[in-house]
Structures are given as structure tokens and as C-alpha cells.
Amino acid sequence: MSRIAVIGTGYVGLTTGACFAHIGHEVICADIDTDKVARLQRGEIPILEAGLDNLVKEGLEDGRLQFVVGAAAAVENCEFAYLCVPTPQGDDGSADLSYIEAAAREIGPLLPSEAIVINKSTVPVGSTRVVERALGRDDIAVVSNPEFLREGSAIHDFLNPDRIVIGAEDQAAAVKVSSLYIGITAPVIVTDPASAETIKYAANAFLATKISFINAVAAVCEAVGADIKDVALGMGYDSRIGHEFLKPGPGWGGSCFPKDTRAMVHIAETAGYDFHLLRGVVEVNDEQLRRVTAKIVAAAGGSVDGKRIAVWGLTFKARTDDLRESPSLSIISQLLALGAIVRGYDPSGPGPIDGVEVVDDPFVAVEGAAVLAVLTEWDEFRWLDIDKVASLVAAKEVVDARNLLDRTAFIRRGFNYYGIGRR
Numbered sequence: 324m325s326r327i328a329v330i331g332t333g334y335v336g337l338t339t340g341a342c343f344a345h346i347g348h349e350v351i352c353a354d355i356d357t358d359k360v361a362r363l364q365r366g367e368i369p370i371l372e373a374g375l376d377n378l379v380k381e382g383l384e385d386g387r388l389q390f391v392v393g394a395a396a397a398v399e400n401c402e403f404a405y406l407c408v409p410t411p412q413g414d415d416g417s418a419d420l421s422y423i424e425a426a427a428r429e430i431g432p433l434l435p436s437e438a439i440v441i442n443k444s445t446v447p448v449g450s451t452r453v454v455e456r457a458l459g460r461d462d463i464a465v466v467s468n469p470e471f472l473r474e475g476s477a478i479h480d481f482l483n484p485d486r487i488v489i490g491a492e493d494q495a496a497a498v499k500v501s502s503l504y505i506g507i508t509a510p511v512i513v514t515d516p517a518s519a520e521t522i523k524y525a526a527n528a529f530l531a532t533k534i535s536f537i538n539a540v541a542a543v544c545e546a547v548g549a550d551i552k553d554v555a556l557g558m559g560y561d562s563r564i565g566h567e568f569l570k571p572g573p574g575w576g577g578s579c580f581p582k583d584t585r586a587m588v589h590i591a592e593t594a595g596y597d598f599h600l601l602r603g604v605v606e607v608n609d610e611q612l613r614r615v616t617a618k619i620v621a622a623a624g625g626s627v628d629g630k631r632i633a634v635w636g637l638t639f640k641a642r643t644d645d646l647r648e649s650p651s652l653s654i655i656s657q658l659l660a661l662g663a664i665v666r667g668y669d670p671s672g673p674g675p676i677d678g679v680e681v682v683d684d685p686f687v688a689v690e691g692a693a694v695l696a697v698l699t700e701w702d703e704f705r706w707l708d709i710d711k712v713a714s715l716v717a718a719k720e721v722v723d724a725r726n727l728l729d730r731t732a733f734i735r736r737g738f739n740y741y742g743i744g745r746r
């Protein structure tokens with residue numbers, strides 16, 4: 324069993340820390356957010372992530388998981404230090420490495436010799452060098468070990484990964500990092516740091532491409548009178564294509580795809596390659612948000628000015644409380660700019676959102692609405708009482724940007740139903 328420090332307790336850091344403690348390591352998680360650390364010390368989980376509460380409770384009770392303020396307090400006795408801090412989008416689209424550098428500068432003088440520092444944050448090619456420089460130590464190996472978890476199933480994904488990717492110049496360090504994943508059965512790809520970093524960006528870019536592709540095909544379906552549900556099904560049975568990520572929607576969002584696709588375009592550009600395919604993927608996504616807004620405006624009779632629009636779903640996807648870069652919020656801001664009055668409901672119970680009346684009941688959200696727009700694929704929306712919805716809305720117009728609802732049931736109650744790419 325090893326002593327691991329985890330720097331940053333967001334979606335990735337907290338999952339990493341709780342899971343490493345669960346499989347037997349001694350883990351100290353650090354964050355600069357003192358409130359967050361105080362809550363975690365009491366076993367309160369600041370994010371919505373299935374199973375995380377139990378793992379944190381287990382780790383705290385067994386004494387294998389601790390939470391401290393500041394990276395310095397976590398690393399004194401560690402053998403491994405995982406960097407899980409943000410890498411947000413910089414002004415020019417590149418990844419902003421300032422959090423990574425600050426964390427590395429802080430821990431550099433304090434790390435025991437022979438410790439290994441690991442980048443789990445998503446970082447561009449060359450970042451292991453950046454971290455080495457910031458650490459200022461030549462006895463410390465820096466290894467890339469990108470994370471592929473999905474919010475909403477983060478614990479499951481960490482403990483049952485499709486693969487573990489380790490990028491290192493120092494093969495002995497790579498082997499030590501792979502040995503941390505005790506009892507986790509997955510292919511381990513040991514490669515150089517540049518390839519590991521590229522794997523993470525290329526994987527996210529490809530997934531975003533799949534979604535933009537199916538959204539574009541959905542637009543073709545609407546134009547030619549085909550139905551995307553059948554088209555996607557027919558494509559997905561081809562084992563070279565698969566069914567995953569072939570669902571049309573309001574566009575991709577979240578804390579990763581938007582910044583990682585733009586960072587990949589920037590990485591390629593800096594290296595002298597114009598990744599115009601990926602630029603197109605980003606453009607299609609921006610266009611998809613506008614297409615969904617236009618559907619809502621059309622359903623409202625050509626204008627949303629002064630009209631109530633009900634929105635079910637505010638998070639960027641279901642089973643998370645993450646609102647970062649949520650397509651729902653982008654569409655809402657377009658509607659607000661057109662004069663709409665927006666009332667929103669989300670099962671994750673989000674806090675206040677600028678310009679939106681957030682309510683805690685899906686039926687209150689639809690009262691007096693000119694259009695009901697479904698923008699996140701929360702399963703519970705499928706089971707809500709349609710008669711009750713019909714009795715509360717001002718007009719029976721529904722835009723289902725996730726093709727989630729029972730279309731026939733809504734039409735039977737007199738609704739005009741507009742999906743994505745449906746006939």
C-alpha cells in the first residue's frame with residue numbers, strides 16, 4: 324500500500340482520492356477551498372456523484388482518507404502526488420497551466436526524495452516538462468496519467484476503466500504508478516508523456532466529433548424526412564461504429580469537451596497543423612445550440628419576447644450537478660436575449676442562476692409556459708404526469724431536445740411535439 328497525496332478535490336481529485344483509499348492506499352487530499360475541505364472532513368460531499376458519499380465515509384472511518392487545506396500540508400510523507408487541479412481554457416483557446424504550475428511550485432521544496440508527481444489533470448503536450456521546471460527538483464519523476472472518468476458514473480469508471488494510460492520517460496516510475504491500481508483489471512498502456520497527453524485530447528475530440536456528427540445527420544434527417552432514431556440505430560449496429568455517443572441533442576458541453584476540443588485545435592495549430600475537421604466539429608456544436616433555440620422560438624409562434632418558457636434540465640448532462648458550459652444554459656441565455664421569461668427545473672437542485680427563476684418542482688416550472696423545452700436527459704422527465712403538464716401550460720408546445728419524452732403520449736394530449744431529427 325502506498326501513501327498518496329491528491330492535490331485538488333474537484334470531480335477528478337475527490338474521485339481519485341476516495342477510490343485509491345477504497346482499494347487500500349493511505350490518501351491525503353488537499354484543496355485551497357477551506358469551506359470545501361471543512362465539509363469533506365465532516366463527510367459532506369460538495370458534488371453530486373453516485374456512490375462517492377459511501378466511499379468518503381468509508382475512507383474517513385478507516386483512517387485511510389484525510390482532507391487538508393493547501394497542497395503543502397498533504398505531501399510531506401507522500402510517495403506519489405497526483406495533480407488534479409483545473410486546466411481551464413485560456414484566452415487564445417490553449418489550456419491555462421497556471422494552477423498546475425502553482426501547485427507544483429508549492430510542493431516542489433517539500434516532496435520527499437524519490438517521490439513521483441503525476442499529472443491527472445488534462446494537460447497539453449510538454450506539460451510534464453512544465454511541471455518538472457516548476458518543481459525545481461531533479462530527483463523527482465513526473466508522470467502523465469490522464470483521467471477518463473465520466474461525471475455521473477465517476478466511481479464506476481475509476482474502478483472499472485476501459486484502460487489506464489501512463490506516460491513517462493522513466494520506465495521504473497511508470498511501473499510504480501501502474502502498481503497503484505491494485506485489483507483494477509484494465510489494459511495498461513505505458514507510453515511517452517507526449518503520447519499519453521495526446522491520447523486524452525484525441526479521445527475527447529473524437530467523442531465530441533461523434534456527437535457533432537450525429538447532430539449534423541439529424542439536421543439532414545429533418546431536411547429529407549428521415550428519422551434519426553432509426554438512422555442512429557441502423558448505424559450503431561455496425562460494430563465499427565457502435566451505439567455510444569450517437570444520440571442527437573442540444574450539443575455537447577460540460578467542463579471538458581469545450582475546452583479540450585479548443586485546446587486540441589490550438590495544440591495542432593502551434594505545431595503547424597490546421598485541424599480543420601475539429602474546428603468544424605466546434606462550429607457544428609455552436610450551430611446546434613442556435614438550432615435548438617430557433618426550434619423553441621418557432622414553437623412559441625415566431626417570438627419568445629415576453630413569453631414564459633419552461634426548461635426541464637439545466638445541468639450539462641443527467642446524473643451530475645455540474646452546470647459548467649451546459650448547453651441548457653447557453654440556450655437559455657439566447658432565449659433571455661430574445662426577451663423570454665425563463666423558469667427552470669433540474670433534479671440536481673442547482674442554486675440560483677442569473678436571469679432564470681429556478682424552481683424545485685417540474686410542474687411549477689411549466690405553469691403558464693408558452694413552450695416546454697427539455698434540455699437535459701434526466702430519466703425522471705419521462706415519467707412525469709403529462710395530463711398535469713397539459714393542465715398547467717399556456718400552450719401545448721414541447722421542444723424535446725433530447726428525444727427523451729414519449730412523443731405519442733404528448734401528441735395524444737394535443738401537444739405539438741418537436742424533437743431533434745425526427746420525422
Ligand SMILES: NC(=O)c1ccc[n+]([C@@H]2O[C@H](COP(=O)([O-])OP(=O)(O)OC[C@H]3O[C@@H](n4cnc5c(N)ncnc54)[C@H](O)[C@@H]3O)[C@@H](O)[C@H]2O)c1
Pocket residue numbers: 330331332333334335336353354355356359393394407408409410422425426443444445446470471472473474578579
Ligand atoms: N470533470 C471531469 O469529468 C474530468 C474528467 C477527466 C479529466 N478532467 C480534468 O481534470 C482536471 C480537474 O477537473 P475537475 O473537473 O476535477 O476540476 P474542479 O474545478 O472540479 O476541481 C479542481 C479543484 O482544484 C482545487 N485547486 C485549485 N488550485 C489548487 C491548489 N494549488 N492546491 C489545491 N487545490 C487546488 C480547486 O479549489 C478545486 O476544488 C482538469 O484538467 C480537467 O480537464 C476532468
